[in-house]
Amino acid sequence: MTTTESPSILLAPLDLAAMLCSRVCHDVISPVGAIVNGLEVLEDESDASMREVALDLIKRSASGASARLQFCRLAFGAAGSVGASIDTGDAENVARGLLETEKTALAWKAQRQFLPKNKVKLLLNLSQIAAATIPRGGVVEVDVVGEGDAASLKVISKGSNARLQAGFADLLSGAASKVDAHSIQPYFAGLVARECGMTIAVEQGLEGFFFLALPTSAEGAANVQIDGAA
Numbered sequence: 001m002t003t004t005e006s007p008s009i010l011l012a013p014l015d016l017a018a019m020l021c022s023r024v025c026h027d028v029i030s031p032v033g034a035i036v037n038g039l040e041v042l043e044d045e046s047d048a049s050m051r052e053v054a055l056d057l058i059k060r061s062a063s064g065a066s067a068r069l070q071f072c073r074l075a076f077g078a079a080g081s082v083g084a085s086i087d088t089g090d091a092e093n094v095a096r097g098l099l100e101t102e103k104t105a106l107a108w109k110a111q112r113q114f115l116p117k118n119k120v121k122l123l124l125n126l127s128q129i130a131a132a133t134i135p136r137g138g139v140v141e142v143d144v145v146g147e148g149d150a151a152s153l154k155v156i157s158k159g160s161n162a163r164l165q166a167g168f169a170d171l172l173s174g175a176a177s178k179v180d181a182h183s184i185q186p187y188f189a190g191l192v193a194r195e196c197g198m199t200i201a202v203e204q205g206l207e208g209f210f211f212l213a214l215p216t217s218a219e220g221a222a223n224v225q226i227d228g229a230a
Contacts, residue, residue, distance in 0.1 A: 034061035067097035103137025134159030157208035
């Protein structure tokens with residue numbers, strides 16, 4: 001088990017902002033590039049079947065870019081005012097748009113409610129990190145136990161050959177000594193967890209990983225149990 005402690009590395013605000021911007025650009029550059037390629041085909045191609053293929057590519061890529069930007073707005077951005085609460089139904093919609101594919105299913109078990117903004121950001125970041133542990137596909141289960149400030153977050157990945165990137169657990173806990181644009185998301189998730197008074201625990205199961213975010217104070221922690229083997 002890995003828990004969230006005081007961070008051993010603290011990025012300068014400008015470095016943190018730059019790395020998060022790099023992460024967002026990395027997420028959207030692929031579908032945007034595909035849109036550009038599709039438009040070039042439309043300009044140069046007169047064959048009707050090829051133009052239809054290009055239009056389909058543009059539509060799918062535009063939808064993908066939109067889904068990624070909507071996710072990033074909630075997961076990384078300043079959606080809502082300071083101290084605002086966010087509807088978990090909105091979080092489910094953006095998570096489903098980004099994470100659910102032909103290979104990966106999203107099992108969103110959380111009851112709809114308004115949660116503090118940072119808890120929603122943490123839930124989305126953990127969901128994307130969990131999805132990345134099952135590159136061959138599977139299921140990502142998301143649940144919220146309790147309400148408001150007392151709520152705990154539970155994200156489970158289930159899939160074949162599940163693997164967590166080296167050092168990501170330490171980054172979530174704040175115990176890592178190095179961070180870069182590639183690994184900025186787990187570091188950022190750890191910062192968000194500490195900001196909203198939560199501890200992150202990471203455990204590996206038979207088929208995947210458990211990511212649990214629990215309120216640090218004993219009286220605020222909801223009773224969270226790990227159901228089944230991941």
